[in-house]
Amino acid sequence: WVGRSFLAGQLSVSRGLLISTPRGQAVVYAFYDGSQAPSITRLLGQFFLLRLLLEILVAALLVWIAVGRAMRPIETIRRRVAAIASGDLSERIPVPAGDDVVSRTAVTLNEMLGRLEANSKAQQEFISNASHELRSPLTTLLATVDRAAYAPERADWGEVTSVVRREGLRLSALVDDLFWIARSDEGGIEVHREEVDLDDVIEEEARRLRQMTGLQVDTSLVEPVRLWGDVGLLRRMLRNVTENAVRFAQSTIQLTSFYEMGDVVVEVHNDGEAVDVETSDRLFQRFVRADSSRSRSSGGTGLGLTIVSDIAARHGGSAQFIETTEGTTLQLRLRRY
Missing domain, CATH: 1.10.287.130 (Signal transduction histidine kinase, dimerisation/phosphotransfer (DHp) domain)
Known part of the structure; x- marks a missing residue:
């Protein structure tokens, strides 16, 4: 009937139901206007989209709350660090309990x-x-x-x-x-390494000392030694050590070089007043002198041995005062290669 009526193409069967009547059984059909009712697919799509949006909103809210709670101690630390940086650096940040x-x-x-x-x-x-x-x-x-x-x-x-x-x-x-x-x-000292005959550098420094001072400079114990290093830095290191020796020597400076356990060892001895070896490490600190008034009057800056220690460290070695029967001996120990 619908198919033959003017409503053909507009009404769709929604449901059919078999019923009993006084006149016998009959079938009841329900129709809806398909031109105006939304499709089931579109309704379901809108429903799921709305649900997804709500879930995203709830998840974002939960994440915001969780991150806020987690970051609250970090923000407290940040404010504390900012206050310390602009004030007293001796203050410290309270450490929260735990190991997180x-x-x-x-x-x-x-x-x-x-x-x-x-x-x-x-x-x-x-x-x-x-x-x-x-x-x-x-x-x-x-x-x-x-x-x-x-x-x-x-x-x-x-x-x-x-x-x-x-x-x-x-x-x-x-x-x-x-x-x-x-x-x-500032890390601006560059080390240009090459093979260096350190005994030649020692002999060169000894000749300079003989010309510039009235001291006796003994190089009889200088043995041929070679290492991989920066010749300019090594010259400066040796110059600082010998100038320090000149300031305290009475009459003699003795230079020694030899190999020991794969290292190059250089010793500079002067016959002046002995240095207390047990407390001599402080002499390699900046502006520290064994005899402040004497060093100043003789041209010491208080930085020479600091530079010596720095150059020795750059060559894988060290600088130290060692025990001796008389006078003072400064020993330089440098890595060969």
């Missing part, structure tokens, strides 16, 4: 703050010591020049020239050593 990522992060940051504090103190001490060392020769120069300018007719210009030259050389050496230390701290 947050507590390990706090421990690591405290270790970093400790290193930063140590570096800051070292930098302040270095600046203070450098300022003091620079002030001393400058004060001497200015006082000498001022006295000569005040009464030029009575000035001993030979003495003035001598003082100016001596203090000028001292300033030059100090600035050079300060520049070295700054470059070393």
Whole structure:
């Protein structure tokens, strides 16, 4: 009937039901207008899309809450670090109980703050010591020049020239050593390695000492030694050691070189006052002197042995004072290859 009516193509059978009537059994059909009712597929799609959106929203909310709770200790640590960085580096971050990522992060940051504090103190001490060392020769120069300018007719210009030259050389050496230390701290010292006949470098330094000083320089114990290193750095290391020996020697400096257990060993001995070997490690620290007044008057900067130790370490070795029957002996131990 529907198929033959004007509603053909518009009505669709939804359900058919067999019923009993006083006149007998009959079939009841239900129809819906297919042109206006939404399709089942579209309804299901809309339902599942809405459900997916709700699930995503709930999941995002739960993640936001969980991340917020997890990051709260990290944010607390961040604020604490920011406050310490702009204030007192001696303060530390409270370490939470347990052994989770947050507590390990706090421990690591405290270790970093400790290193930063140590570096800051070292930098302040270095600046203070450098300022003091620079002030001393400058004060001497200015006082000498001022006295000569005040009464030029009575000035001993030979003495003035001598003082100016001596203090000028001292300033030059100090600035050079300060520049070295700054470059070393910044990692700017490059080591250009080649085969070096170190005994030749020692003999060259001995000839310089004989020409520049009135000391007896003994090289009878210098044996041929060769190593893989930077000849320029090795020359500077040996120069600093011998100049330190010259400042304290009475009459003799003895240079020695030999191989020992795969290392090159160089020893510089002077017949001056003995150094206390047990406490001699401090002499390799910056601006530390065995005899402050004597070293200053003889041109010491307090950085020479620091540079010696640094160069020896760059060649896989070390520098140290060793026991001797008289005088002082500084031993350099360098890796051959």
